[in-house]
Amino acid sequence: MFTIRQAGKDEDGAAWLQASFNAHMGWSKPPGYFAALLGRQARGEVSLLLALNESAYLGHCIVVWRSAYPGFRERGIPETKDLNVRPEFRRRGIGSALLDEAERLIAVRSDLAGIGFGLYADYGAAQRLYIKRGYMPDGRGLHYGANPAVAGETYRVDDDLALYLVKQLGKI
Numbered sequence: 001m002f003t004i005r006q007a008g009k010d011e012d013g014a015a016w017l018q019a020s021f022n023a024h025m026g027w028s029k030p031p032g033y034f035a036a037l038l039g040r041q042a043r044g045e046v047s048l049l050l051a052l053n054e055s056a057y058l059g060h061c062i063v064v065w066r067s068a069y070p071g072f073r074e075r076g077i078p079e080t081k082d083l084n085v086r087p088e089f090r091r092r093g094i095g096s097a098l099l100d101e102a103e104r105l106i107a108v109r110s111d112l113a114g115i116g117f118g119l120y121a122d123y124g125a126a127q128r129l130y131i132k133r134g135y136m137p138d139g140r141g142l143h144y145g146a147n148p149a150v151a152g153e154t155y156r157v158d159d160d161l162a163l164y165l166v167k168q169l170g171k172i
């Protein structure tokens with residue numbers, strides 16, 4: 001059993017989230033990551049969504065209301081980012097439930113929801129999940145950071161090399 005809710009704004013929450021993520025996800029966020037997110041949420045820049053079991057952290061994602069990716073920012077498309085579910089709780093619908101809530105929030109402001117994924121195997125689950133949910137490539141091709149990848153050039157396959165997708169909300 002799990003619930004999805006938006007994070008509150010207190011700093012204790014940030015410390016608890018940071019500790020939970022670092023203890024359970026298999027890698028660590030930089031110090032102050034969740035405190036910074038709560039600060040951004042207080043300024044209206046992002047919404048931080050949590051998946052919880054009782055008080056235990058199971059996963060999270062954020063909705064970035066003004067995306068750093070030009071293909072979304074120019075079109076006013078909010079972007080869901082940083083979707084993470086604790087490894088031992090995967091394949092139980094938690095990632096889907098976080099995306100359901102993100103899309104519900106986005107639908108209030110936009111007909112389109114944006115999302116991106118990396119191209120190597122660590123992102124395989126996300127690639128399948130997003131396509132299954134009706135996200136389509138946005139037609140702008142691969143990007144490295146904010147810049148379009150240029151045919152014939154060489155790029156490093158890392159987290160900056162990404163494909164961005166959009167979903168027409170309410171249609172799929």
Ligand SMILES: CC(C)(COP(=O)(O)OP(=O)(O)OC[C@H]1O[C@@H](n2cnc3c(N)ncnc32)[C@H](O)[C@@H]1OP(=O)(O)O)[C@@H](O)C(=O)NCCC(=O)NCCS
Nearest residue numbers: 083084085090091092093094095096117123125126128129
């Ligand atoms: C991507 C992620 C958030 C999915 O979370 P989850 O809670 O396991 O997702 P769900 O249980 O809602 O999965 C829904 C569907 O996605 C697909 N899917 C999820 N994980 C999959 C996997 N490992 N292999 C193949 N398909 C997968 C399936 O179609 C699945 O439906 P099914 O279980 O009925 O077959 C999780 O795997 C994760 O945290 N990955 C590491 C971080 C990451 O890559 N985040 C995305 C950044 S772009």
